[in-house]
Amino acid sequence: MITPSFHTRRGAFLSGALACTMLVSVAGISADAFAEPSGTLRFGIDSPLNDWEILNKPGEAYLALLFEGLVDVAADGATLLPKLAESWEQTEMALTFKLRSDVVFHDGTPFNAEAARINLERTRGSKSQYAAMFERVSGIKAPSDHELVLELSGPAPTLLHNLASRGAWFMSPATLGDEKFKTEPAGTGPWTFNTAESQFGTKIVVDAFDDYYDRDNVGPARVEMLTINDPNTLSNALITGQVDVAQLPGDLAKAVEFQQLEVASAPSMLMHVLMLDRNETFADENVRKAICTAIDVQPWIDAALAGYGKGATQRLSAGMPGHNPGLTGYTQNIEEAKSYLAAAGDPKISFTLPTYPRGQQFAQLMRSQLGQIGIEVNIELLSAGQYFTYYQSNRYPMQINTSAAESYGAYDYYKFRFGPGGVGNPFGVAVPELDALVEETLAISDAAKQEKGWQNVVKYIEDKALDCGFFEQNTVWAYNPKKVENFVPTVMKPTVFRYAEVRIVE
Numbered sequence: 001m002i003t004p005s006f007h008t009r010r011g012a013f014l015s016g017a018l019a020c021t022m023l024v025s026v027a028g029i030s031a032d033a034f035a036e037p038s039g040t041l042r043f044g045i046d047s048p049l050n051d052w053e054i055l056n057k058p059g060e061a062y063l064a065l066l067f068e069g070l071v072d073v074a075a076d077g078a079t080l081l082p083k084l085a086e087s088w089e090q091t092e093m094a095l096t097f098k099l100r101s102d103v104v105f106h107d108g109t110p111f112n113a114e115a116a117r118i119n120l121e122r123t124r125g126s127k128s129q130y131a132a133m134f135e136r137v138s139g140i141k142a143p144s145d146h147e148l149v150l151e152l153s154g155p156a157p158t159l160l161h162n163l164a165s166r167g168a169w170f171m172s173p174a175t176l177g178d179e180k181f182k183t184e185p186a187g188t189g190p191w192t193f194n195t196a197e198s199q200f201g202t203k204i205v206v207d208a209f210d211d212y213y214d215r216d217n218v219g220p221a222r223v224e225m226l227t228i229n230d231p232n233t234l235s236n237a238l239i240t241g242q243v244d245v246a247q248l249p250g251d252l253a254k255a256v257e258f259q260q261l262e263v264a265s266a267p268s269m270l271m272h273v274l275m276l277d278r279n280e281t282f283a284d285e286n287v288r289k290a291i292c293t294a295i296d297v298q299p300w301i302d303a304a305l306a307g308y309g310k311g312a313t314q315r316l317s318a319g320m321p322g323h324n325p326g327l328t329g330y331t332q333n334i335e336e337a338k339s340y341l342a343a344a345g346d347p348k349i350s351f352t353l354p355t356y357p358r359g360q361q362f363a364q365l366m367r368s369q370l371g372q373i374g375i376e377v378n379i380e381l382l383s384a385g386q387y388f389t390y391y392q393s394n395r396y397p398m399q400i401n402t403s404a405a406e407s408y409g410a411y412d413y414y415k416f417r418f419g420p421g422g423v424g425n426p427f428g429v430a431v432p433e434l435d436a437l438v439e440e441t442l443a444i445s446d447a448a449k450q451e452k453g454w455q456n457v458v459k460y461i462e463d464k465a466l467d468c469g470f471f472e473q474n475t476v477w478a479y480n481p482k483k484v485e486n487f488v489p490t491v492m493k494p495t496v497f498r499y500a501e502v503r504i505v506e
Helices: 060-066 113-124 129-134 231-239 250-259 285-294 298-303 334-343 357-371 384-390 410-417 432-442 447-463
Strands: 020-023 040-045 071-073 080-082 085-090 094-099 137-144 147-152 191-193 203-208 222-227 245-247 262-275 309-311 350-355 376-381 398-401 468-479
Touching: 040 231, 060 191, 060 203, 060 222, 080 085, 094 113, 113 129, 113 137, 113 147, 129 410, 231 245, 231 250, 231 468, 250 262, 250 468, 262 285, 285 334, 285 357, 285 468, 298 309, 298 357, 350 357, 350 384, 350 398, 357 376, 357 384, 357 398, 410 432, 410 447, 432 447
Parallel strands: 040 222, 040 245, 350 376
Antiparallel strands: 020 085, 071 080, 085 094, 094 147, 137 147, 191 203, 203 222, 245 468, 262 398, 262 468, 309 468
């Protein structure tokens, strides 16, 4: 089992109040160069690709083959690396990038600052969750072919890290106007879309890009993504050699270890119990504390995840800005939970909890645990598509989920989940004291003192029971070591592993 530890290089999270410069050698990104891309990587995955829109929620496992951004995230999920930008400098007023000069899109269009500006403006003006990353960006300028400037209206402590997300990946401007990119994509990534051999919904084929600027660091010459919806069928496809790598549920991954296959896993999501309707259903602080002390996620980790996960004390992992090592989180204590409800006046609480097939077992666990303190939970089973359509809406008072948009530190966590207009705050719940605490923290110029401020923000969230029930959920892959070497996942990147670093055994 490969489980990368989670390390954070503090420089990856730059305070907007602290002027700083990052200069990193592009030649130093990869440790071992390949002589030439070779062999075919066959990856079995349970979800299909609908189209190549980078702003749609699903599909990152496919999109990562073709598209790149200014910066990238290392395998630890936190350290930032240069990608299409060679270097960058951030001050309170601007984030300036020096771009590579040897990059072209798959359709032959040169990559330059204007192409980057057009793409970022598209995301900035979209209604997607990625538009929020530009909250502190007042303008995007391209003063020369290889210089891009994001003008800032104030501190933007997590902007740089957000620019590593797929919302800031680039498509050829020539494909944007009529949304040609949906079926004929052109990125700058290591592989190009093989239209003739692909079929949306069942099989996507990509081939190594001849003009890729970093071709020496690309392992597979060809990648075939095969959609196999049923987990047992997917497991059998791996065992029989139809695919070389498969993303599997934990119990099936454990089973294939006996078939001389390897298993790799990495924390990919930090889930939590989202008490979204804090205006009515969960308005009382004592009700929220009752729920937080009534639940225990460990039985679900043990059963449904086959142990591929662990409980957590807070939303932010160690090393992230705002992670508060002094917090212990809530632990299950039914009698204490009942006392919180008594303090709230023993209200009659009943609500509907939506779930989808993969989450059904956890929803049942929630119903059982909250039932012990007299809270009635009605489970509504939806398809995965329905669930994620209604996710982050005000249709249900509680959900069990998470979002990558809140993963880069306390500021993003607040902005997405609790801030006015936050996408993850669908009931529009106001928390004035928390708003003030965040503004005070943003105004601090000293980096160490600002970090202490973010820790206080996270402590406030715990003290008021605004959030709880945290646990890491791993993504698990199994692969054939006779076909695939150097399999490396990235922490907090569900479904995606580091394709370019894979070496095909021939």
